[in-house]
Amino acid sequence: MGQFWELADDSKLMSQYDADKKIAFLKDASLEEVRRICLQYRYFVEKYPDNLAMLISKMPKGELKSLLCDILSEEMGMGDVNASHSTWYDSFLRSLGVSEYQLKHSLYAENESILKETERRCREELAVHCIGLVGMGRECLCQIYLSQMYKNLRQNAEVVKIEEQIDWLFWDFHTGDDDVEHRMKMRERIGALVMDENGVRQLTDGYRFAKNSWDEFWENNYTNTRFFRN
Numbered sequence: 001m002g003q004f005w006e007l008a009d010d011s012k013l014m015s016q017y018d019a020d021k022k023i024a025f026l027k028d029a030s031l032e033e034v035r036r037i038c039l040q041y042r043y044f045v046e047k048y049p050d051n052l053a054m055l056i057s058k059m060p061k062g063e064l065k066s067l068l069c070d071i072l073s074e075e076m077g078m079g080d081v082n083a084s085h086s087t088w089y090d091s092f093l094r095s096l097g098v099s100e101y102q103l104k105h106s107l108y109a110e111n112e113s114i115l116k117e118t119e120r121r122c123r124e125e126l127a128v129h130c131i132g133l134v135g136m137g138r139e140c141l142c143q144i145y146l147s148q149m150y151k152n153l154r155q156n157a158e159v160v161k162i163e164e165q166i167d168w169l170f171w172d173f174h175t176g177d178d179d180v181e182h183r184m185k186m187r188e189r190i191g192a193l194v195m196d197e198n199g200v201r202q203l204t205d206g207y208r209f210a211k212n213s214w215d216e217f218w219e220n221n222y223t224n225t226r227f228f229r230n
Helices: 002-007 010-018 021-025 031-039 041-058 063-075 085-096 100-104 109-124 127-153 157-161 169-174 177-191 197-223
Strands: none
Touching: 002 197, 010 127, 021 127, 021 197, 031 041, 031 085, 031 100, 031 157, 031 197, 041 063, 041 085, 041 109, 041 127, 063 085, 063 127, 063 177, 085 100, 085 169, 109 127, 109 197, 127 169, 127 177, 127 197
């Protein structure tokens, strides 16, 4: 498992995303650029609970499965649709000025392909591959990336002008202590799993796909705005 944890090292990810020029661009972007960059993530948030549910269905009983169930329940608002994280994110986008039509009809074809391939893997691959993909690759990776995004968004001059009208609830959760705790617990539960060489390889392959597709997803979000200034 040592090589896997070296690949998935939190401090390396934090350093990478802290230095990412695309994320830093959010600090100086126009409000329209911010809208278009953030809008694509809506579709990712929308698909995540279904992918997580497919992973849970493959898992044996135990602490990791219980943790994943807790995370899924929170994602879905614990029975309250208005408290679901996809609802929170849509509220954030609306408060930025994104229209209802844009919410429903803005997914880039390249990102749709990524989401479809992620769904296929969650449906067809072994549980340990999906742990790397959805557990480490989504729950843990996203939290680090979103924290860096949030830091730059809150320093954007145009965002600051309207910050009191923006619904920050999604960001308050995903950059706060609760989501950090999820990330740490996820790493702890995965670290407690006993795996043979093939299992570690599957776990690594799932995580590597998640990392590569996540970076590609956001690359598309920036470059397809046609606004990104290199």
